[in-house]
């Protein structure tokens with residue numbers, strides 16, 4: 039069965055053979071509470087519950103097939119209705135704030151060299167319902183999740199309609215009620231998607247996976263840069279910032295010996311100049327089969343020193359999900375269809 043999440047009442051009535059709109063509203067409310075079977079929907083008439091229970095094995099189109107726990111992250115592997123597998127992560131900051139990291143595609147077409155998902159190629163886009171279901175699965179772990187980042191598998195802005203429909207659904211006041219301002223979309227620099235997002239004018243946050251600020255190096259690491267080089271990307275980010283007035287995050291995955299030298303820091307400072315940004319430094323976590331190295335403490339400190347000297351505002355993020363393979367670019371290829 040296709041996902042029941044992110045559907046209008048009319049769609050739910052059609053899909054479930056419901057006769058009255060109020061019954062669709064009841065189904066929506068129970069879905070948001072995490073009901074996995076129609077028998078749990080006690081506000082529906084008994085006969086209707088029994089009919090739906092006979093017709094549908096579960097209210098979810100996907101199910102959790104594996105869970106990995108680390109001190110501040112829980113990763114779920116989720117099997118979709120066509121047997122494709124995706125992953126999502128719940129991150130905790132240790133102070134009671136929980137963030138859902140969601141996937142938007144099975145695999146990814148962008149092929150970034152440092153990313154395990156990129157080695158899969160694109161298998162397919164997720165529907166809005168499949169994106170929202172990940173959140174529902176993570177919410178069932180027990181804590182209220184207040185923030186969402188689209189940093190799992192896939193380039194969300196290249197699955198634009200589904201990603202935006204999912205955002206709308208997650209934002210609905212009578213639904214999960216997550217503020218737009220607490221949602222962040224990560225992009226590898228897919229300029230047409232950034233343009234469309236800026237035209238929508240919703241106050242979601244944008245994080246750009248920059249990784250390097252020199253065209254030759256970035257084009258080797260990220261194929262997207264061959265189509266949308268740094269000048270084009272920066273012009274689009276300026277436009278985005280002009281409309282949205284939001285501070286951007288530049289994600290900078292530190293790759294030992296590649297983008298941690300003084301010249302890289304200077305290029306990064308030039309790129310950041312004129313934008314309201316904070317650079318998020320993420321030391322690369324080793325991924326089997328990818329030939330990059332995690333920078334040493336000394337290398338990281340040297341890069342941070344250069345950024346301070348150049349007046350670049352940055353944070354250093356030691357990946358919370360790293361130990362369970364849930365860090366950016368590492369939600370991985372167990373996700374092939376089985």
Ligand code: SF4
Nearest residue numbers: 146148150153156192
């Ligand atoms: S880093 Fe993001 S955009 Fe690049 S291949 Fe990985 S998932 Fe796709």
